[in-house]
Amino acid sequence: MKTNQxxxxxAKKYLDKNYCIGVPTETVYGxxxxxxxxxxxxxxxxxxxxxxxxxxxxxxxxxNSLKEDCLINSEFIKLYKKFSPGPITYILRLxxxxxxxxxxxxxxxxxxxxxPKHKILRDLLKQLNYPLAAPSANITTKVSxxxxxDVKEEFGNKIKYILDGGKCSIGIESTIISLVxxxxxxxxGGLDISKIQKTLGFKINLNINSKKxxxxxQSYLHYSPGIPLKMNVIKxxxxxxxxxxxxxxxxxxxxxxxxxKGNLDEAAKNLYSCLRKIKNKGYKSIAVEKIPxxxxxxxxxxxxxxxxxx
Ligand code: TXA
Ligand code: MG
Numbered sequence: 001m002k003t004n005q006x007x008x009x010x011a012k013k014y015l016d017k018n019y020c021i022g023v024p025t026e027t028v029y030g031x032x033x034x035x036x037x038x039x040x041x042x043x044x045x046x047x048x049x050x051x052x053x054x055x056x057x058x059x060x061x062x063x064n065s066l067k068e069d070c071l072i073n074s075e076f077i078k079l080y081k082k083f084s085p086g087p088i089t090y091i092l093r094l095x096x097x098x099x100x101x102x103x104x105x106x107x108x109x110x111x112x113x114x115x116p117k118h119k120i121l122r123d124l125l126k127q128l129n130y131p132l133a134a135p136s137a138n139i140t141t142k143v144s145x146x147x148x149x150d151v152k153e154e155f156g157n158k159i160k161y162i163l164d165g166g167k168c169s170i171g172i173e174s175t176i177i178s179l180v181x182x183x184x185x186x187x188x189g190g191l192d193i194s195k196i197q198k199t200l201g202f203k204i205n206l207n208i209n210s211k212k213x214x215x216x217x218q219s220y221l222h223y224s225p226g227i228p229l230k231m232n233v234i235k236x237x238x239x240x241x242x243x244x245x246x247x248x249x250x251x252x253x254x255x256x257x258x259x260x261k262g263n264l265d266e267a268a269k270n271l272y273s274c275l276r277k278i279k280n281k282g283y284k285s286i287a288v289e290k291i292p293x294x295x296x297x298x299x300x301x302x303x304x305x306x307x308x309x310x
Contacts, residue, residue, distance in 0.1 A: 004120055004123065007120075007163055007164065008120065008123055008124050008127065008163070009127075010161060010163075011023070011124055011161060011163040012124065012127050012128060014160050014161050015032065015033065015034055015040075015128065015132070016034075016128075018033065018034055018037045018039050018040040018043070019033070019040070019043070019159075019160045019161070020032065020033040020040060020043045020044050020047060020159055020160075021033075021159060021160060021161040021162065021163060022137050022145070022148065022151035022152075022155070022159060022161070022162035022163060023121050023124070023132070023134060023137075023162075023163045023165070024118050024120055024121055024148070024163060024164070024165025024166065024168065025059070025116040025117075025118045025121055025134075025168065026086070026087060026116060026117045026118045026168060026169045026170050026190075027087045027116075027168060027170045027171070027172060027173050027174050027189070027190050028136045028137070028144040028145060028146055028168055028171070028172070028173055028272070029136070029137040029144070029145040029146065029147070029148070029150065029151045029162075029168065030059070030132070030134030030135065030136060030137055031044055031047060031048060031134060031135055031136070031137040031151075031155070031159070032044075032059070032132040032133065032134040033132065033133055033134075034128075034130045034132070034133070035056075035058045035059075035100055035101060035104060035130060035131045035132055035133040036099045036100065036101060036130045036131075037101060037130070038101045038102070038103055040101075040133070041056070041101040041103045041104050041133055042103055044056065044133060044134075044135065045103070047155060047158055047159065048135060048138070048139060048140050049139055049140045050135065050140045051140070052103075052106055053106050054106075054140075055104055055105045055106060055108065055111075055112060056104045056112070056133040056134070056135050057089050057112040057113070057114050057133070057134060057135065057174075058100065058104065058111060058112065058113050058114070058131045058132065058133050058134075059113075059114050059115070059116050059121070059125065059131055059132045059133075059134050060113055060114075060115055060125070060131045061115070061122060061125040061126060061131075062085075062115060063080060063084075063115075065131060066113055066131075068095070068098070068099070069094060069095055069098040069099065069100050069111065069131070070092040070093065070094055070095060070098070070111055070113060071092060071093045071094075071095055072092065073092075073179060075179050075183055075200060076090055076092060076179050078199060078200065079177070079179075079196065079199060079200070080115070082199050083191060083195075083196070083199075084114075084115040085115040085116055085117040085122070086115070086117050086190075086191065087117075087170050087172075087173075087174040087175060087189055087190030087191045088114070088174055088175050088176075088177065088189075088191045088196070089112050089113065089114040089174045089175070089176045089177070089187075089189075090112070090113050090114070090176075090177055090178075090179055091110050091111070091112050091113075091176065091177070091178035091179060091180055091186065092110065092111060092113060092179060092180065093109060093110055093111075093180055094109050094110060094111050098111075099130075100131075101133070104133050110178075110180050112176065113131075114174055118165055118168075118169075119165075120163060120165040121163075121165065124163065136173060137150075137151045137154060137155070138150075138154050139154055139155075141221050141222055141223075141224055142154065142223075142224060142225075142226065143223055143224065143225050143272050143275050143276055143279075143307075144172075144173060144223065144272050145272075146167060146168040146171050146269075146272050146273055147166070147167045147168070147273070148162045148163075148164040148165075150272075150273075150276060153276075168269070169269070170190040170265075170268070170269060171190075171268055171269035171270065171271065171272060171273075172189060172190050172268045172269070172271060172272070172296070172299055172300070172303065173187065173189045173190065174187075174189045174190055174191065175187060175188060175189030175190060175191040175192075175193060175196070175299075176189065177196065177204070178207075182205060183200060183204050183205070184204065184205040184206070184207050185204055185205065185206045185207065185208060186207055186208060186210070187208060187302075188208060188298055188299040188302045189299055190268065190296070190299070192295050192296060192298075193206075193298075194295075208302065221306060221307075221309045221310060222303075222306040222307070222309075223272075223275075223303045223306050223307045224306070224307045224309075224310045225275040225276065225278065225279040225286065225307065226279055226310070227278075227279060227283065227284055227285055227286060227310065228284075228285045228286070228308075228310050229285070229286040229287075229288065229304065229307045229308045229310060230285070230286070230287050230288065230308060231288050231290075231291075231301070231304050231305065231308055232288070232289070232290045233287035233288060233289055234289070236254075236287035237285070237287070238254075239254075239283075239284065239285065240254065240283070240285050240286060240287040241254050241256055241278040241281070241283040241285070241286050241287070242254055242255050242256065242286075242287050242288075242289070243256045243257075243258060243274060243278075243286060243287070243288040243289065244256065244257050244258070244289050245257075245258050245259060245262050245264075245267055245289060245291055245292070246258075246259055246260065246261055246262035247259075247260050247261070254283075256274050256277070256278060257270075258270050258271060258274060258291075258300075262292075264291075264292065264294070264295045264296045264297045264300070265295070265296055267291070267296070267297070267300060268296040268299060268300055271300055271303065275307070288304055291304070
C-alpha cells in the first residue's frame, strides 16, 4: 500500500506537466488540471466533451490563495467561515489581473470557486503553486464519479492518473451560490440550502433552471445513466430496476435501496453508485419511488428530475 505522500507526489508530477488527472473530493471526483494553464484547461474540456460556454469550478486550498484571483465580499466571508472547506461553491468576480486561464470562464468575468475538504486533495493543493480547475469527472451529461473505479470507467486510458482517495463521503456535487449580485442559488447540492439561509439571515433566491447562460450545465439533460428514468413510481414494471429510499422486505432482485432507514444524507451519498450499478447490470429502464423533498432529498429530486429528461 502506497503512502499518501507518494501518490500525492505522483499526482503533482502530472499536474505540473499540464496533464489532467482524476482527484477525490468529499462531493464527487474531479477531473483536475492547472487552472492557470490554457493547455491543461483545454484538455479538461476536450476529455469531458464539454461545451466551451460551460465554465469550470476552480479549487483552492484557502481564502489566502483565492485573494490573488477574486474579489471577495462580506457575504462570502460569512459563508466561508461557516461552511468552507466543504460542499459549497461560490461565484465571485474575477480580478482584472487574475492568472486564471480565460478558457475556464469563456472570457467572462466571474469565477466559480470551491474549497474542498478531502484530506488527500488538500494535501495535494498545499504542494501546488496554482489552484485546480476540476469539473466532475464524468463525460458531459453522464452520472458523476464517486470512487476511483468510476473515473476509470468514464475515461479509461485517456487520463494519465487517478489519485485514489476512496469513496466520496457526501457523494453529490456541491451547492452553488452566486455572490456577484444578490445571493442566488444556482445549483442544489451537498449543503442543505436552509443552512445557508440561516447563516445569511434572509431567504435566498433560487435560480436552478436558468435558460439564460448563467450555469449552462444546469439547463439540459444531466446526471443521466443513459437509460430512461421515471420518478414518483408506486408500482414499477417487471423489467424496471426499482429504486427505493429505504430497505424493504422483498424477494424481488430488481429492488435497489438508497439507504437502510430512509436517511436522506445516506441516500444522496449512494445515489450515483446505485444508478451506475443498475446501468452496468444491463437494465433498460429505471423507476424511482417518491423521495421526500426536504434536506438533501431536494438535491436528490433535482438530479433525478434531470436524469429523467433522457
Ligand atoms: O462538487 C462539485 O462541485 C464538483 C467537485 C469536483 O468539486 N464539481 C462539479 O463541477 O460539480 P461541474 O463542472 O460538474 O459543475 C459545475 C457547475 C456547472 O453547471 C457550471 O455551469 C457551473 O458550475 N459554473 C461554473 N462556473 C460558473 C460561473 N462562473 N457562473 C455560473 N455557473 C458556473
Ligand atoms: Mg458535473
